[in-house]
Amino acid sequence: MGSIELCLLSAGQLARLIQKKEISPVEVIKAHLSRIExxxxxxxxxxxxxxxxxxxxxHKAEKEIQTGKYLGPLHGIPFGLKDLYYVKGIRNTSGSKxxxxxxxxFDSTIVLRLKAAGAILLGKLNLHPFAYGVTGENEEYGHMHxxxxxxxxxxxxxxxxxxxxxxxxxxxxxxxxxGGSIRVPSALCGLVGFKPTYGRISRYGMTALAWSQDHSGxxxxxxxxxxxxxxxxxxxxxxxxxxxxxxxxxxxKSLTSQIKGLRVGVVKEFFEAxxxxxxxxxxxxxxxxxxxxxxxxxxxxxxxxxxAMAIASTIQMAEATAYxxxxxxxxxxxxxxxxxxRLEAGIFISATDYIQAQRARLLFYHQSLDLLKEVDILAGxxxxxxxxxxxxxALKIGDQNLxxxxxxxxxxxxxxxxxxxxITVPCGFSNDGLPIGLQLAGRxxxxxxxxxxxxxxxxxxEWHSRRPFSQLAKV
Amino acid sequence: MEKETFLSMARAFGLKIDDPHIEELYTYxxxxxxxxxxxxxLDLREIEPAMPLTPSLSPEGRGLLHEFSRTGKLRGKE
Numbered sequence: 001m002g003s004i005e006l007c008l009l010s011a012g013q014l015a016r017l018i019q020k021k022e023i024s025p026v027e028v029i030k031a032h033l034s035r036i037e038x039x040x041x042x043x044x045x046x047x048x049x050x051x052x053x054x055x056x057x058x059h060k061a062e063k064e065i066q067t068g069k070y071l072g073p074l075h076g077i078p079f080g081l082k083d084l085y086y087v088k089g090i091r092n093t094s095g096s097k098x099x100x101x102x103x104x105x106f107d108s109t110i111v112l113r114l115k116a117a118g119a120i121l122l123g124k125l126n127l128h129p130f131a132y133g134v135t136g137e138n139e140e141y142g143h144m145h146x147x148x149x150x151x152x153x154x155x156x157x158x159x160x161x162x163x164x165x166x167x168x169x170x171x172x173x174x175x176x177x178x179g180g181s182i183r184v185p186s187a188l189c190g191l192v193g194f195k196p197t198y199g200r201i202s203r204y205g206m207t208a209l210a211w212s213q214d215h216s217g218x219x220x221x222x223x224x225x226x227x228x229x230x231x232x233x234x235x236x237x238x239x240x241x242x243x244x245x246x247x248x249x250x251x252x253k254s255l256t257s258q259i260k261g262l263r264v265g266v267v268k269e270f271f272e273a274x275x276x277x278x279x280x281x282x283x284x285x286x287x288x289x290x291x292x293x294x295x296x297x298x299x300x301x302x303x304x305x306x307x308a309m310a311i312a313s314t315i316q317m318a319e320a321t322a323y324x325x326x327x328x329x330x331x332x333x334x335x336x337x338x339x340x341x342r343l344e345a346g347i348f349i350s351a352t353d354y355i356q357a358q359r360a361r362l363l364f365y366h367q368s369l370d371l372l373k374e375v376d377i378l379a380g381x382x383x384x385x386x387x388x389x390x391x392x393x394a395l396k397i398g399d400q401n402l403x404x405x406x407x408x409x410x411x412x413x414x415x416x417x418x419x420x421x422x423i424t425v426p427c428g429f430s431n432d433g434l435p436i437g438l439q440l441a442g443r444x445x446x447x448x449x450x451x452x453x454x455x456x457x458x459x460x461x462e463w464h465s466r467r468p469f470s471q472l473a474k475v
Numbered sequence: 476m477e478k479e480t481f482l483s484m485a486r487a488f489g490l491k492i493d494d495p496h497i498e499e500l501y502t503y504x505x506x507x508x509x510x511x512x513x514x515x516x517l518d519l520r521e522i523e524p525a526m527p528l529t530p531s532l533s534p535e536g537r538g539l540l541h542e543f544s545r546t547g548k549l550r551g552k553e
Contacts, residue, residue: 310511317507329489333496340496341503347488348476348504353511358524360514 003031007168008467011225014171015073018065025065025076029058029120032078036122036169039472042150044142045164047083047093049123054078057120064118073228073252075118080170082158083124084131084207085216087111094207095129095157097140098327098334108205109237110174110216117232122170126160129336131176131209132320132343133157134184134408135390139336143390146189147468148434152387155185155408161219162189167472172229173219178209178316180383180412182217183424187382187437190426190466192454193219194226197444198419199244201230202237210319211242213312213416222464223425223455227251230447246445254448255455260294262453265375269305273410274397275384279436282428283381286438286457290379293456298375304367308414309406311364314349314357315417321346361417368418372443377453382424382437383408411439421447423454426463433471435463476508 006014006028017023033051040046061076081087084094086104093099111121126144128136136144136159144159146152147167154163158175162185165173175182177195186193194217201216208214218229230251237243266287271280291297321328324343332340371378384407385395394401415422420441427438438457442450458464481501482492490497 304517307513307517310513313507314511314514325488332490341500344485344490344500345504345507347490348481348484348508349511353514355524356514356519357511359519359522360517362522362525363517363519 003034004168006031007035009171010222011077011171011220011228012073012222014077015075015228018076019070019073021065025058025061025120026055028076029054029078029122032122032169032171035167039167039169043145043147043163043167043169045125045144045160045167045169046080046123047095047126047141047160048091050090050121054120054122061118061120071118072232074114074232077119077171078122079114079119079172079174080122080125080161080164081111082127082161082173082175084127084176085111085174086205087121087124090124092124092207093141095127095131095138095141096335098331104205106205109202109239110233111205113233113235114174119172119232125158125164125173128157128159129339130207130324130343131157131178131181132339134180134405136160136162136185137390145390146387148190148387148471150471151389152434153188153390153392155188155383155387157181158219159185162186162191162193165189165191165219165221166468168467171220172225174229175217175219176206176209177215177217177412177416178213179312179416180409182215182219183382183412183422183437183439184408186219187424188387188435190435190463191219191221192223192226192423192425192458192464193217194230194423194451195415195421196230196234196447197421199242200421200445200447201233202240202243204237204239208323210316211323212319213316215416223423223451223458224252224255226423227255227451244445249448251447251451254452256452257456257459259290259453259456262290262295262377262449263375264290264295264297264453265300265371265378266297267302267305267378267380268299269302270380270411273384274400274402274407275381276386276397278430279381279384279386282436283438286427287379289460290453290457293460295453300371300374300378302367302371304364305414307360308364308417309410311357311360312413312417314353315361317342317346318349318354321349364414365418368414368420369443372420376442376449378441380439381411382439383412384410386430386432386434386436415441420444421450423450425454425458426466427457427461428463429466476504
């Protein structure tokens with residue numbers, strides 16, 4: 001098998017080859033380091049690369065596997081971490097030069113668990129500064145680029161994580177999602193991105209943006225790969241005060257592709273919001289496919305949906321400003337200007353505004369639960385548009401001129417507000433060859449149904465297998 | 476938000492209000508805050524905000540609560 005082909009296999013495919021000793025982790029890591037070397041000048045997915053450490057881990061994994069100490073399906077699999085997850089002894093910038101020399105002295109829980117599963121860290125990935133933005137633009141470490149067309153945004157804030165997976169620089173990455181930062185870049189780059197229920201994955205050792213809406217989760221090429229990561233990282237963590245102590249299912253086993261009788265709700269308000277016609281068309285085709293697979297599709301109404309953006313933004317602004325208050329007071333002029341504005345604007349959210357938003361959030365949470373008594377999952381678009389040129393601040397849909405931040409997060413943010421699990425899977429391509437994502441969301445701690453529905457759709461279509469070969473050949 | 480209130484809150488937080496950037500921030504805040512006002516339309520009279528120290532929100536309690544909301548059953552009870 002050629003080096004590039006190795007880089008484009010899913011983690012599940014690689015794992016089967018590694019377990020059978022048909023390829024070794026050393027070959028896998030070498031192939032990825034070579035891929036990174038050739039693509040990084042154009043994609044800029046990484047902030048910090050760890051080639052020597054990765055090779056040492058690969059040799060260790062090879063030895064373990066040869067001596068019968070196979071740790072499971074992530075053993076020898078290359079992954080990248082958004083550069084806001086602490087790794088002991090490795091700098092953690094959070095996407096800002098202010099922290100260019102900050103070196104944590106402990107590992108985040110997620111990295112400890114991935115290392116214990118035998119996964120091999122290739123490096124720390126680029127992000128929108130402080131994860132406070134959805135376009136993946138970063139003037140300090142360089143913008144992230146969409147592998148389907150490097151002049152376009154990769155999306156954010158986990159933009160480097162998305163471009164690295166779709167281009168074959170990493171097999172898996174771990175992103176974070178406060179308003180859509182896993183799902184939006186995954187949709188714009190043609191990946192699967194999963195945000196599990198709030199409390200499912202530990203946030204310990206992760207730079208916060210807004211504590212009560214921050215989620216951690218995998219970005220990968222297949223739903224199976226997301227399930228493999230979930231099996232490795234989910235579980236109670238006493239270091240995270242919001243970690244939930246619930247039994248952990250085998251997420252991989254939930255991928256039966258059987259969705260006969262599944263009740264799928266299509267929120268009518270999603271299609272009253274601004275959306276590009278091509279995105280709408282492909283998402284409806286995907287919903288029809290779920291129906292062909294045996295699901296029953298119902299139109300449902302979510303009256304509080306139109307308040308979600310205001311409630312979530314109020315909470316996010318106040319929490320982000322509180323978290324970064326020392327930085328704002330002491331180093332504001334060094335913060336990336338658009339992020340500085342967002343951080344400082346939080347000063348003007350009063351305590352009353354914040355508490356009212358938290359009360360409104362409970363109302364929203366209960367209405368979300370009620371909605372999911374009528375149906376098992378919700379289906380709709382992940383983002384209302386495809387990727388657009390870097391530097392764009394507003395987009396026109398119909399006769400409306402819309403701010404890109406609100407636009408890109410209009411479908412994802414509600415699931416940060418209620419904390420429910422939500423996934424994006426590729427569901428089509430626009431006329432100009434850009435990926436479109438289908439979002440599926442479920443009840444709290446019912447990740448298995450969300451993963452099963454996404455897997456069933458994925459296996460019945462070919463979108464997830466498309467790769468930006470010709471686009472990257474020009475790079 | 477009145478300019479005077481804005482400057483007073485900015486000063487209280489510790490921003491330098493003679494920085495030219497303050498004008499840009501004021502324009503931004505004037506644009507953002509009205510978009511959040513729709514929360515006032517909601518009837519919140521019966522709702523208390525969730526508090527971090529609510530006893531049912533211990534890790535175990537939170538887990539049980541979520542499991543109950545999902546399955547309608549409490550672990551260990553019929």
